Amino acid sequence: MENFVYLLDSDTATFRAAELCDRNSIAAISDLIGSDLIQMIRFDDMHSLFVDEEGLRAGLTSFTIFDGYPTPLAGKIALLGGDGSQPYCSPTITMTEAARRFQCCRPVFDPVFVPADQMGQKGLVVAGAVETLHARIDRRTPLLVRDGATMKFEIRETNRIALFTSVR
Structure with missing residues (x-):
């Protein structure tokens, strides 16, 4: 995969690499997450998280705790390289390093x-x-x-x- 993201699914507690078809398009990220309303959160200086803005709702069966973030996150989470000032790219850290910052609950x-x-x-x-x-x-x-x-x-x-x- 040339352009990929790390995709976390709190329902299955799985973290995997997924192909990002168009790194210049927020629509491609929305498709991976499965939501039209997404929010960007800083992972670190070199990476960003994209989450379902409306993921926390009644009837929630799972959620994710992101180390250092004040509220739980729900739904799928995409980790991409970049800070938004240029097109997003593949993460520059390993999946293992990234996974240490999450707890699926x-x-x-x-x-x-x-x-x-x-x-x-x-x-x-x-x-x-x-x-x-x-x-x-x-x-x-x-x-x-x-x-x-x-x-x-x-x-x-x-x-x-x-x-x-x-x-x-």
């Missing part, structure tokens, strides 16, 4: 079961019933996809919060 629900020795209303023991659900955010570094093969997977951190508790 998804909400996960863990059931908490009633212990066997716990009594419910009217003395009824409901062992194995779901007492509550705990929500946590599963954070992963992106899987690197090269030539159809995935490389490197690591769970970084998990944050837990209580979602709801049953009333007795």
Whole structure:
């Protein structure tokens, strides 16, 4: 590929190189991301990120944390070389270096079961019933996809919060 970008998909937590057909066209970047409304964010002095401006919306099933950026990003993210003053070019850093700055996140629900020795209303023991659900955010570094093969997977951190508790 002569002109390529790194494309991060938060839904699948994959990071891969993709061909950029026209490096002078924002429409080509929009097509890769799958959005007509895109935002440019500085990755560093030599690179830019393009993200779906409307990616954060109700019903979100995944999102991405970009190191040093104050809010989560959603949808596909394209990393290109250049700062916008000239036509964009292929990234000059490796995919591995770029992937270290991202965490792909998804909400996960863990059931908490009633212990066997716990009594419910009217003395009824409901062992194995779901007492509550705990929500946590599963954070992963992106899987690197090269030539159809995935490389490197690591769970970084998990944050837990209580979602709801049953009333007795």
